[in-house]
Amino acid sequence: MIQNNDPILADMIAREAKRQDTEIELIASENYVSKDVLEANGSILTNKYAEGYAWKRYYWGCHIIDEIETLAIDRAKQLFDAEHVNVQPLSGSPANMAVYLGVLEPGDKVLWFSLDQGGHLTHGHPMNFSGILYENIPYFLNKETEEMDMDELERIAMESQPKMIIAGFSAYSRDLDWKRFREIADKCGAILMADIAHIAGLIAAGVIENPVPYCDVVTTTTHKTLRGPRGWMIMCKKKYAKAIDRAVFPWMQWGPHENLIAAKAVAFGEALKPEFKEYQLQVMKNADTIATCLQEKGFKIVSGGTSNHLMLVDTFVSYGVTGKQAEHALEVVGLSANKNMVPYDTRPPMNPSGIRIGTPAATTRGMGTQEMKEIADIFSQAIQNHDNEAHLETQRQRVLELCAKFPIYK
Numbered sequence: 293m294i295q296n297n298d299p300i301l302a303d304m305i306a307r308e309a310k311r312q313d314t315e316i317e318l319i320a321s322e323n324y325v326s327k328d329v330l331e332a333n334g335s336i337l338t339n340k341y342a343e344g345y346a347w348k349r350y351y352w353g354c355h356i357i358d359e360i361e362t363l364a365i366d367r368a369k370q371l372f373d374a375e376h377v378n379v380q381p382l383s384g385s386p387a388n389m390a391v392y393l394g395v396l397e398p399g400d401k402v403l404w405f406s407l408d409q410g411g412h413l414t415h416g417h418p419m420n421f422s423g424i425l426y427e428n429i430p431y432f433l434n435k436e437t438e439e440m441d442m443d444e445l446e447r448i449a450m451e452s453q454p455k456m457i458i459a460g461f462s463a464y465s466r467d468l469d470w471k472r473f474r475e476i477a478d479k480c481g482a483i484l485m486a487d488i489a490h491i492a493g494l495i496a497a498g499v500i501e502n503p504v505p506y507c508d509v510v511t512t513t514t515h516k517t518l519r520g521p522r523g524w525m526i527m528c529k530k531k532y533a534k535a536i537d538r539a540v541f542p543w544m545q546w547g548p549h550e551n552l553i554a555a556k557a558v559a560f561g562e563a564l565k566p567e568f569k570e571y572q573l574q575v576m577k578n579a580d581t582i583a584t585c586l587q588e589k590g591f592k593i594v595s596g597g598t599s600n601h602l603m604l605v606d607t608f609v610s611y612g613v614t615g616k617q618a619e620h621a622l623e624v625v626g627l628s629a630n631k632n633m634v635p636y637d638t639r640p641p642m643n644p645s646g647i648r649i650g651t652p653a654a655t656t657r658g659m660g661t662q663e664m665k666e667i668a669d670i671f672s673q674a675i676q677n678h679d680n681e682a683h684l685e686t687q688r689q690r691v692l693e694l695c696a697k698f699p700i701y702k
């Protein structure tokens with residue numbers, strides 16, 4: 293249809309589809325949704341305004357929409373063992389903002405995992421609402437182990453007496469000790485919030501520990517490891533349900549995107565199936581395989597490895613190649629990954645020391661440990677020969693061959 297009616301746009305979509313199909317996606321926050329998720333996302337549900345919550349909307353004609361939203365909520369509750377779920381948040385910053393607005397007063401103290409160590413901007417950075425409206429106190433990794441320093445976190449928490457502690461990251465490859473987070477929050481009388489955007493799929497599949505029972509509030513994206521449409525949800529204890537729901541609507545946003553909510557319901561349905569656990573186990577196995585292979589090839593992996601779907605590779609300390617140079621070489625060969633600061637990085641954010649790699653998308657294509665070994669080798673060759681065009685072209689051919697064997701939408 294678009295092909296006939298809007299060939300200009302159709303051509304752009306076709307070119308993007310080709311790009312996706314002929315590159316290996318190693319950006320840890322990306323994934324490929326199923327055709328069912330795509331279908332719900334592009335359905336006629338986009339036509340309906342439904343401001344408010346299920347069974348108490350402002351507009352007429354929402355009874356089927358109510359069923360859809362309730363289905364998404366019920367499946368999410370089942371997946372995460374959550375007392376209360378709001379599936380309406382459109383994106384990460386507004387979802388996190390709804391929590392801050394709902395449970396805090398402007399100016400309250402929040403303890404957050406520092407951005408340059410692997411935390412996220414929407415948890416307390418001065419460029420974001422969280423850093424503008426609240427007093428933020430960062431916590432850091434242990435410099436030796438490059439893992440979360442819970443004793444230091446406890447010391448900072450007791451000293452600063454925050455109103456809320458937020459646990460969550462976009463570039464940390466180890467498990468968090470949720471029980472200890474809870475104990476520290478209780479000890480200093482803070483609310484405990486987790487942003488599990490990256491690891492939601494691993495948690496839903498039960499392959500890593502579920503923080504929902506330990507936390508007062510948990511936010512998550514639905515489009516990363518959870519493999520749903522672009523969007524978010526908030527889970528919380530019943531005690532906070534009213535405050536969170538009110539903060540999402542009407543404080544933060546108005547008409548919910550019901551096509552996206554339907555697509556979330558589809559993705560949650562998929563995540564409830566046994567195959568989803570197999571998929572997540574493979575994601576972790578694949579990440580571990582790349583980390584091990586890269587270490588054998590002389591690369592430093594932050595914290596010495598990975599316990600989830602991602603890792604940070606210090607290309608600068610390993611081979612004197614900056615994150616920006618590495619990102620460019622990888623782009624040329626068709627491995628899509630992003631430059632990233634490593635903990636205690638001495639280089640600037642726009643040209644840091646490392647590269648972040650994740651395996652959710654490549655695993656969705658059906659790639660396994662054999663392909664990961666090949667990818668690790670291509671990665672290594674590309675970084676070590678980042679300024680050798682002919683060599684990079686040889687690696688590009690290897691990527692194209694791999695992609696041809698694993699089409700995204702068969």
Ligand SMILES: Cc1ncc(COP(=O)(O)O)c(C=O)c1O
Pocket residue numbers: 321383384385412414460461462487488489490513523
């Ligand atoms: C931990 C974390 N929180 C929040 C966000 C923001 O999410 P979005 O891009 O959906 O706004 C991200 C994504 O970058 C993230 O990784």
